[in-house]
Amino acid sequence: MAIGKGAEQRWVDTMITGALVLPMTKGVPLIEDGAVAVDGGRIVAVGPTDDLRSRYRGRQEVDGRKRAILPGFVNTHFHFTQNFLKGSRDDVSLLDWINQVSFPRILEVVGQYRRREALYHHYSVLQGGIDLLRSGITCSVNMEWAMLPDIVDSYEQVGIRAVNTLTLTDVTSWTPEDAVLSHDEYFGLAGELISRCRESKDGRVGFAYGVACPNSNTKELMVRARQHATDDQVPLHIHLAETRYEFDRFMEEQGQTPTAFLESLGFWDRDVWAAHSIWLTEQDQDILARYGVGVAHNPKCNMKISSGAAPVRDMLRRGIAVGLGVDSCAVSDNTDFFETMRTAVFLQRVTTMDPEAILGFEALDMATAMGAKAMKMDDRIGTLEEGKLADLIVVDLTAVNIRPFNNLVNNLVFAANSSNIRSVMVGGEWLIENGKFVRFDEEAMLDEAEGYIAQLLKEKGLDVPSYFAIAQQGKETDQ
Numbered sequence: 317m318a319i320g321k322g323a324e325q326r327w328v329d330t331m332i333t334g335a336l337v338l339p340m341t342k343g344v345p346l347i348e349d350g351a352v353a354v355d356g357g358r359i360v361a362v363g364p365t366d367d368l369r370s371r372y373r374g375r376q377e378v379d380g381r382k383r384a385i386l387p388g389f390v391n392t393h394f395h396f397t398q399n400f401l402k403g404s405r406d407d408v409s410l411l412d413w414i415n416q417v418s419f420p421r422i423l424e425v426v427g428q429y430r431r432r433e434a435l436y437h438h439y440s441v442l443q444g445g446i447d448l449l450r451s452g453i454t455c456s457v458n459m460e461w462a463m464l465p466d467i468v469d470s471y472e473q474v475g476i477r478a479v480n481t482l483t484l485t486d487v488t489s490w491t492p493e494d495a496v497l498s499h500d501e502y503f504g505l506a507g508e509l510i511s512r513c514r515e516s517k518d519g520r521v522g523f524a525y526g527v528a529c530p531n532s533n534t535k536e537l538m539v540r541a542r543q544h545a546t547d548d549q550v551p552l553h554i555h556l557a558e559t560r561y562e563f564d565r566f567m568e569e570q571g572q573t574p575t576a577f578l579e580s581l582g583f584w585d586r587d588v589w590a591a592h593s594i595w596l597t598e599q600d601q602d603i604l605a606r607y608g609v610g611v612a613h614n615p616k617c618n619m620k621i622s623s624g625a626a627p628v629r630d631m632l633r634r635g636i637a638v639g640l641g642v643d644s645c646a647v648s649d650n651t652d653f654f655e656t657m658r659t660a661v662f663l664q665r666v667t668t669m670d671p672e673a674i675l676g677f678e679a680l681d682m683a684t685a686m687g688a689k690a691m692k693m694d695d696r697i698g699t700l701e702e703g704k705l706a707d708l709i710v711v712d713l714t715a716v717n718i719r720p721f722n723n724l725v726n727n728l729v730f731a732a733n734s735s736n737i738r739s740v741m742v743g744g745e746w747l748i749e750n751g752k753f754v755r756f757d758e759e760a761m762l763d764e765a766e767g768y769i770a771q772l773l774k775e776k777g778l779d780v781p782s783y784f785a786i787a788q789q790g791k792e793t794d795q
């Protein structure tokens with residue numbers, strides 16, 4: 317090994333050596349005996365171990381043998397409060413699900429905000445944050461209803477990088493009146509959230525405006541959100557064309573698609589990323605490509621509630637940055653990003669009948685570099701390269717479910733699962749190290765968070781009865 321003279325070696329916080337490194341940068345293939353040097357929360361260098369050894373010495377030295385190092389996954393669409401609804405319903409369409417399952421809980425969340433309480437969001441961020449980090453997600457969107465700026469303390473407690481998105485909606489025939497804030501309240505609250513996010517430790521929490529969907533927003537609110545995003549220099553997120561209902565309604569009432577309607581409002585720009593984007597015409601895709609709009613593709617959610625298949629292959633061919641998202645554990649049930657990657661591949665292949673519709677490497681790109689680009693963070697995260705924030709994951713390659721290796725990328729995308737993730741670093745800090753959370757007792761925190769929410773929902777009559785209980789009730793009625 318070519319170890320340089322000690323005096324020429326620079327000390328860095330962490331040196332990972334001897335690993336299979338997948339930087340996910342354009343033109344840089346897998347580095348077989350690779351190293352990553354991290355200092356001050358950023359990546360200082362990535363390259364062959366011999367090369368980096370000659371230049372750097374780590375205050376912490378990490379043996380990367382039999383490990384793969386990848387950029388942390390970027391979850392471009394997610395709702396933390398819905399993490400408590402895993403396994404709740406699997407027999408409803410989106411519209412029924414929203415009315416029967418989602419809105420009653422949203423009313424409680426917004427009610428807490430009005431009472432200046434923060435616990436629903438707080439425990440959602442703790443429980444969801446643990447879940448996402450265990451899945452190797454180092455940065456996640458949180459599209460949520462009114463919250464106090466205290467939510468930033470919750471992200472800081474768990475350590476995950478987050479983009480906190482305030483949901484805007486004002487059509488009371490769609491959203492229950494008690495869940496709707498006035499326009500001035502929305503933008504006043506957004507101002508407070510932006511200030512608090514800008515002061516977040518190490519800049520780990522960002523803000524974006526979140527337009528719930530074109531159905532549930534008046535033209536006026538969408539135009540104001542667009543203007544505020546420009547003035548405040550923050551991005552803009554929206555659920556777009558998730559349902560055929562939305563598409564048909566706009567065609568009927570406006571004579572144009574939801575995507576074209578938003579263009580007519582001047583809504584689209586480079587700072588927008590749209591979740592779902594399923595019901596798009598060819599012209600709609602051209603619009604998104606022309607304005608540089610990113611897309612958050614949520615294949616598992618779209619399949620589970622029968623929303624349809626987004627034209628991902630065609631969007632990628634148009635140069636649209638498409639990232640991946642879990643969406644919500646109420647309609648996606650787990651946060652495993654390997655599963656999300658391969659589901660994205662399978663869904664495109666079965667709907668296009670094209671075995672090359674998306675390749676394994678493209679899915680991994682969507683989960684990392686392209687995901688960061690879709691949500692306008694590619695200047696900071698998404699790849700392992702000098703100057704980027706040190707958000708990375710360490711995958712254990714010794715587990716039987718992913719070996720033997722024929723193609724590391726394909727083995728990861730098609731055979732790995734979350735349990736293969738050994739360590740997770742955000743901003744140069746190990747949040748999970750060798751399978752264990754560093755900052756806190758994981759089990760105790762989960763018990764506390766889930767205990768609070770279970771008790772709250774029970775008190776409000778919103779706890780989800782198990783199927784066993786439902787089946788029992790049915791039997792009693794029949795008798």
Ligand SMILES: [Zn+2]
Pocket residue numbers: 393394395459555591643644
């Ligand atoms: Zn969503």
